[in-house]
Amino acid sequence: MANRLAACSMRSIDDPRLPLVRLFPEEGYVIATKNKILGLLSAQDCEIISPYLERTELKRDQVLFEPLEPIEYVYFFEGGLSSEIVVNPDGNGVEVGCIGFEGFAGVPVVLGLTSTPHKSFMQAAGQALRIRPDDLRRAMATSPSLTSLLLRYAHVFMVQVAATALMNGRYHIEQRLARWLLMCDDRLGVELPLTHEFLALMLGVRRPSVTDSLHVLEGQQLITATRGRITIRNRRRLEEAAGEAYGMSEREYRRILTDTWPSLHSPLITQRQEHQ
Numbered sequence: 001m002a003n004r005l006a007a008c009s010m011r012s013i014d015d016p017r018l019p020l021v022r023l024f025p026e027e028g029y030v031i032a033t034k035n036k037i038l039g040l041l042s043a044q045d046c047e048i049i050s051p052y053l054e055r056t057e058l059k060r061d062q063v064l065f066e067p068l069e070p071i072e073y074v075y076f077f078e079g080g081l082s083s084e085i086v087v088n089p090d091g092n093g094v095e096v097g098c099i100g101f102e103g104f105a106g107v108p109v110v111l112g113l114t115s116t117p118h119k120s121f122m123q124a125a126g127q128a129l130r131i132r133p134d135d136l137r138r139a140m141a142t143s144p145s146l147t148s149l150l151l152r153y154a155h156v157f158m159v160q161v162a163a164t165a166l167m168n169g170r171y172h173i174e175q176r177l178a179r180w181l182l183m184c185d186d187r188l189g190v191e192l193p194l195t196h197e198f199l200a201l202m203l204g205v206r207r208p209s210v211t212d213s214l215h216v217l218e219g220q221q222l223i224t225a226t227r228g229r230i231t232i233r234n235r236r237r238l239e240e241a242a243g244e245a246y247g248m249s250e251r252e253y254r255r256i257l258t259d260t261w262p263s264l265h266s267p268l269i270t271q272r273q274e275h276q
Contacts, residue, residue: 034078035129036102036261037153045146052135058082058128060193064105064120071115073130074106080126081187083202084118084161094168094204097160098123098180100187102253102261107157109133110140110150123184124193152256160249168204171245176203177213178242181223185232186250186262192230217241 033039038046058064058080065071067087075082082105087093096118099105108116114133131139140147167176180202184192196214200207214225222238224231232238239246250262 033076033129034101035076035104036258037104037149038076038129040149040258042145045143045149048142048146049131049136049139052131052139053129054131056128056130058122058126060122060125062122062125064122065116065118067117067119068115071106071109071133073132074104074109074136075128075130076104077101078127078129080122080128081124081184082120083123084120085201086118093119093201095180095202096164097157098183098187099157100126102187103153103157104150106133107154109136110147110154112137123198124188149257156249156253156257159252163248166248167245171243173203173205173209174213174216175242175245177210178217178222178238179246181217181230181232182235182238182242182246185235190232190235192232193228194230195228 038049041049053076056075058075058077064073064075064082077100079101082099083095084097084099084105085093085095105120108114140150167179171179177199180199181192184194196207196210199210199214203210214223214230217223217238218225220237220241222232222234222241224233253261
């Protein structure tokens with residue numbers, strides 16, 4: 001089942017590592033989690049991985065791992081938004097990917113690596129279930145099906161990175177900005193806590209370029225931008241503005257993982273547009 005809850009072993013509910021437990025008699029013990037990847041696991045696979053999972057609160061701007069330093073945890077997000085950026089020797093960076101409750105940060109670990117040239121940090125605060133790399137590799141060694149699922153998500157994330165490179169090189173900034181706002185909307189919802197400075201980092205452009213592009217999208221009544229916050233007013237028209245710049249990794253996610261994310265035609269989106 002695409003949106004089933006992940007099963008877990010029978011540890012005490014007072015154990016700080018254990019998310020809230022609910023019992024489905026026909027499937028065993030389960031944990032209530034908003035993470036899509038954990039929600040796709042079989043009961044057997046979640047029994048393997050759950051003893052190692054620990055819930056944690058992640059603050060905005062919190063660093064998850066630094067370039068070429070050991071990755072201490074893999075994070076399965078239940079909320080919030082993380083960003084992976086690549087930084088040059090001068091300290092200038094640009095985003096190559098973002099992750100929310102649809103996935104996990106620490107993809108290099110499932111590929112057998114201990115570090116990456118990328119930096120990962122939280123754009124927006126949220127909860128996550130974290131696991132140490134050695135424990136995750138131990139669980140993967142026990143279960144080919146768990147390994148297959150994690151590798152499929154790793155593939156989707158690499159598609160997102162490749163799509164970002166294509167967009168940065170072939171599409172104008174308004175389309176790139178529209179794409180990035182849609183990706184944030186998929187993970188955070190209509191209210192996005194984003195500043196011009198932060199958007200400039202994400203898109204690899206100067207702040208005045210971001211300001212001009214936001215004004216263009218505002219003039220089309222697609223968004224409203226205030227200090228430190230952007231509100232999407234019309235999701236469907238914002239998709240039209242992004243054009244082919246948006247959707248490559250999202251289609252791949254639906255093709256090889258589950259068609260329940262992102263929900264591009266959800267009641268929330270329809271209701272949002274009917275009130276324009």
